[in-house]
Amino acid sequence: MLIDFVPTASGVSLAEAPAFKKAPGGAPANVAVGIARLGGSSAFIGKVGDDEFGHMLANILKENNVNNQGMRFDPGARTALAFVTLRSDGEREFMFYRNPSADMLLEVAELDLDIITKSAEFVSLLEQISEEEISFLTKGEDPYDDAVIRKLFHPNLKLLLVTEGPNGCRYYSKDFSGRVSGLKVEQVDTTGAGDAFVAGILSQLASDVSLLQVPISIIITY
Incomplete structure (x- = not known):
């Protein structure tokens, strides 16, 4: 902080x-x-x-x-x-x-x-990452290639999100994947936007972890 x-x-x-x-x-x-x-x-x-x-x-x-x-x-x-x-x-x-x-x-x-x-059950539940970070972690591989994304999974990871700024977000679990388009809004300041996005996701998952078993596009849109 x-x-x-x-x-x-x-x-x-x-x-x-x-x-x-x-x-x-x-x-x-x-x-x-x-x-x-x-x-x-x-x-x-x-x-x-x-x-x-x-x-x-x-x-x-x-x-x-x-x-x-x-x-x-x-x-x-x-x-x-x-x-x-x-x-x-x-x-x-x-x-x-x-x-x-x-x-x-x-x-x-x-x-x-x-x-x-008290928080141990949620540790490593979700990982949020940007396209630039994917390229860095995979030594320049294509951040849009699903096979590349899968390389980032580890045993405890339940959900991986790839944020694309104004273009939206891709999501991956062991059983499904998808993409949610960004919403068009009047931009004032993007500082903290990603943090607010993660807070919304985590608040929903923390209230009902079973949501990970269904397509998660509704939560991401929220």
Whole structure:
């Protein structure tokens, strides 16, 4: 979990931004908050600095009904900072400040085993990946080839999602596969869109794991 600094003006590069405003960020925390807002139960395990930003982030999780008992505060490292913007060409630009930051220093001994035990049945249930990540993991193989996708499966994986940005999403299980087209909407800012998507998927699967036994296009469309 980290602090995002976002330009006060839209469609500019980081160098062109006149000023920045802070906001909580980090994909795992975004997903946890999304699940809680959808009525689900979620928890966050991670480390932040024992500083004002770190405690602010912990309080934000609590205010959004996310269990933050798994958070740890490092007195020797700062909370991570990221500057992020959506440029006029539609591309996002990131700049991270880590030296290293506290989120990179979580030790196994600091993990909250109680939270992990309660969530164990959902570990490795779903994997979400982009086309670029498929190419990287398969050393440049075709991310649209179903045979290539199947190489990424492991014994505990129940569902693999391949996100295609505005074009939608492909889904694969051991028994079926398919594709859901993207919905045409007026774009404001794509930051966090993937996190919201994953939160919606997980909130549905967590309420009824048997949904994995039927075509999952309804859940993805939701």
